[in-house]
Amino acid sequence: MARPPTVRAREIVGVAREILESEGPQALTMRHLADRLGIRAPSLYKHFPHKAALEVGIIINGFEEAAAAFEDAAEDAAEPLEAFVMTYRAFAKAHPHVYRLMTERPLPRDQMPYGLEARTAAPLLRATGDPARARATWAFIHGLTMLELNDRLPPDRLTESAWQIGVQQFRSPRSDVATPAESEVQARTG
């Protein structure tokens, strides 16, 4: 949020996130949220100009939690990429609807605390060593995560193998093939 949210706004975001996580996005209506809070729907508009602002609050909340989890996982990890992937998968599985909100639309960067995106991306950046490589690795992780969350894959054992293969491939740069043009170092990885 551009301006720091009030205590009450934070409470409302918390309840909104609970509704989203436990009942799904269709259930996150202004009426339902108000019911849960014991107030009337129109009162919510004193705290948030529109529903989208409320969702931005949930997104920020999710990023803060994810960033902390990724940082914890990176501490003293013998295999940083494995540790990251495990934590990432666990976060998405535990909060599928929040995860979708965080990844399915353009990030509202102008309404987010400065540095939060970079902080969340930092552990993977360190584990991969290069911003472009980090993005490719993230794409793999995100892709398999979404296919799992959306129940899109046949229920077989291949998915676990795919996770292993992907981590294996991205763990460190290949030494047996010529590498493409070195990508410039850049902090922002998203």
Place this chain on the structure above:
Amino acid sequence: MARPPTVRAREIVGVAREILESEGPQALTMRHLADRLGIRAPSLYKHFPHKAALEVGIIINGFEEAAAAFEDAAEDAAEPLEAFVMTYRAFAKAHPHVYRLMTERPLPRDQMPYGLEARTAAPLLRATGDPARARATWAFIHGLTMLELNDRLPPDRLTESAWQIGVQQFRSPRSDVATPAESEVQARTG
């Protein structure tokens, strides 16, 4: 579809897909579709029991088009994986809303023509050589595709590098690290 669709049903699906592609999912309403067809909304229910059945028609339509494109791309390709990725990206970019419909929910396999899923998956399976490897590769391609479609990545040059790195990694199995347990051969890759 379980039963072969009538000619009229096919026409309706075609128009529905046009609406979806050109105006987005919110625009795909029974009323709007009926307007385009010059009929009334209730009449649509003589052709489809509910809106979901109409969407299944669009999904099948999309798979048939994608499968044909992938097969064309695989013919005489010196670099099968590069060729596949180029075609896949182009399909998703040309039909973003159809692509989302095809990947964002469980496949309605029982309502689809037999073999269509496998046929669509075959070119990537051949390019990667192994079902589990194919799934990992697909996850990377799908992940980066979705992040691009959803405008989720910062507008920098890293994304093109990420595409290159991913293709490089998955082009052939690594020879410089020990491989994990060999995954069993299985045709169904999704």
Place this chain on the structure above:
DNA sequence: GTCTATAGTGGGATAGAC
């Protein structure tokens, strides 16, 4: 910060006549 009341819009789906 909360309320009541309500405007305005949109959606999916059905009954029954022709």
Place this chain on the structure above:
DNA sequence: GTCTATCCCACTATAGAC
């Protein structure tokens, strides 16, 4: 296969009083 008429649902948002 199409129609008319209609039901019932849901939503965001605003005005104005307390």
